[in-house]
Amino acid sequence: MANQIHPMAIVDPEAKLGDNNIIGPFCVIDKNVVIGDNNKLYNGVTLHFGTRLGNNNEIFPGASISTKPQDLKFVGEETTCEIGDNNSIRENVTISRGTASKGKTTVGNNNLLMENMHIGHDCEIGNGCIIGNSTKFAGEVVVDDNAIISACCLFHQFLHVGGYIMFQGGSRTSQDIPPYVIAGKEPIRYAGVNLIGLRRRGFSNETIEAIHDAYRIIYSKGVMKEGVAEARAKYPDSKEVEYICSFIENSKRGVIR
Template structure:
């Protein structure tokens, strides 16, 4: 049975699972789906097009599936998908998609800290930690296990690799490849995310291999030459292939 405050509004067409707690002054619009065991604290807004999984906790002032802040948006029928077991803190805003992709997606087991923004058509993976007041512009992709510190500004269409650590206050308009620390001003490569990789169980040999891959990549003036050197001199594990594929497919170029 759901516990819905008499001071909350739930549209008759909204679809709710079981054992949800809906606090006072929450607003749940039509064309929304909420799974099981979610906690919506007071003053949470679930807008048209939201598809929310189970086990999430959403804090006061958060607004999910908001209308995109994009002048090209003409009211097309789009959605915002949020997975399971996320902690979405105070005043977080997540826009729904536009005609470009149709969907904004947030995975599972993420911590989205206070006042951060996820714009239209972003794709966020799982097990992310995203700091206070960080802002993602439209169509940003973030792979699993990234840690993004507070007050980070990310340009539209950027791709952030998995297992990265991004220093607080960074602003960037190029892709950030996996397994690294990005920081300083302007934002650039600052070494391997050694502590993060060890915490995720990467062996010393694998960490050394990743470090050598980036040494080769950044020692060459042309990235294609660095990739060629990696392929010819290093063991191609799944992690090294991930780096190769990420850099090779980058449309905005990677930070240097």
């Protein structure tokens, strides 16, 4: 089906649009923008230079995608902001495009990005994430699949956030958040395993118990490396425990305790 482009929208002739997209009034679509099929842009959405938008996305008023990075090292290099499929991007969300560091900012599939949240340059957001109102990610943050992050949270640059976490509203962190946990309190720290979230995602009781025991072992040690080795030895066949251990071993900013 043909695209429905409101007469008060501005679409650069160099932009490439798929089929059956709805472009509302006062939207601006820049050159070097590629859009797939079945996307709906409400009024006042801006897709800047470098946007790559997949299929079946819904973008609400005031959202600004592939904005110029808020990085003084950026000198105009040609970079992109790549959005997957089936995302809901709510009002006034801003997502910066990449810099020379990685060349692109990426958002996967089936994410809910709530009102007024920001994703900085070169971030990598996975699939199935829910990110709350006014939460802000600095540059080069990586968020794994199925993370739930509450409203008004702040994330330091270069952080890694594990999958299946629950992050308490109004919190901030300058350290990595390992997978499957609840991160909360002030200052931010480990507040247990995300039991409800894991059950909702279909994790078995046996798997949840292995995750819980692995964290008990890891956090009981003064030197986290010793706990990682013990947990891995106790659960050699658990991919979930291996994910936890590898995450901690590869952390560059340190993991919350």
